[in-house]
Amino acid sequence: MRRRELIAGVGSVGVLAGATGIVLGGVPSFGTDRAASEAGGETDGRIEVETINARGSEAGTMTVPNDDVTVAMFLVTGCGKCQAHLPRLADARSRLVEDYGDDLTFLSVTYQSFDSMPADELRDWWRAHSGNWTVGYDSNATLAANYGIVGYPVTAVVDDQGEKRWETLGVTPAEDIVAAVESVLESSDRETASAAENETSEASAGD
Numbered sequence: 001m002r003r004r005e006l007i008a009g010v011g012s013v014g015v016l017a018g019a020t021g022i023v024l025g026g027v028p029s030f031g032t033d034r035a036a037s038e039a040g041g042e043t044d045g046r047i048e049v050e051t052i053n054a055r056g057s058e059a060g061t062m063t064v065p066n067d068d069v070t071v072a073m074f075l076v077t078g079c080g081k082c083q084a085h086l087p088r089l090a091d092a093r094s095r096l097v098e099d100y101g102d103d104l105t106f107l108s109v110t111y112q113s114f115d116s117m118p119a120d121e122l123r124d125w126w127r128a129h130s131g132n133w134t135v136g137y138d139s140n141a142t143l144a145a146n147y148g149i150v151g152y153p154v155t156a157v158v159d160d161q162g163e164k165r166w167e168t169l170g171v172t173p174a175e176d177i178v179a180a181v182e183s184v185l186e187s188s189d190r191e192t193a194s195a196a197e198n199e200t201s202e203a204s205a206g207d
Contacts, residue, residue: 045162047143049109051136054123062134064143065162068105069184071177074144074154075110077117077125082153085171089155090130092177100185106133111152113139157184 046063053059064070073089075082086108093106108126110117114137117125126135138144147156147164156167157180165187166180 047146049107049136049138049143051107051134052119052122054119054126054131054135056132057126057134057136059119062105062107062136064107065158065160066105067160068103069100069160069181069188070105070107070158071181072106072143072147072156072158073108074138074149074156075108075152076112077110077122079152081171083129085153085155087130088172088174089177090132091174092181093133095174095178096181100181103185104181108133108135109138109143110135111138111141111144113137157181159184159188 046065048061048063051057051060051062064072071089071093073085075086077083089106089108093104096104108131110122112122122135143149144154147158147167149156149167151169153171154167154169155172155177157165159165165184168176168180
């Protein structure tokens with residue numbers, strides 16, 4: 001897998017070229033400072049999202065953050081731009097999974113409630129618009145509030161420490177999403193390598 005082969009000499013994370021998004025370095029996670037909603041649930045700064053049984057998705061819950069880099073899309077099913085954006089996100093996902101599948105989680109959530117968009121209707125909409133990964137509800141906007149997301153469609157990238165590193169509003173080209181996610185993955189690898197080097201140095205000094 002390419003991520004495992006990355007060398008820590010890649011340029012630092014900064015502003016991503018283009019107007020569709022920005023890579024953010026050192027942005028703090030709101031963690032437990034955000035109040036949890038009854039529906040969303042929050043444990044130790046992590047949000048539990050209710051998910052449904054659909055193509056590429058299982059009924060249950062998904063926790064954000066988790067051990068992966070998470071690519072999350074916030075949507076409303078009646079939004080034309082959301083419908084137009086979803087195939088582009090699907091294209092980006094197909095490119096990324098080949099190299100980084102074990103390190104990535106994709107999640108799409110609707111702001112709509114179960115009453116206004118029942119699971120069977122969301123399931124049909126999901127299949128009709130190229131969805132093929134985990135999908136669920138953020139009806140109380142718990143996840144959106146935790147990461148300062150406003151509007152739709154918004155796609156955000158959250159690292160495995162729970163920090164939002166990138167977001168884009170509107171219909172975004174697949175290649176821009178791929179570039180942003182790869183930047184976050186490479187940054188995470190550099191940070192992991194640096195932490196490992198520090199641990200080794202400290203152990204050597206102790207000897």
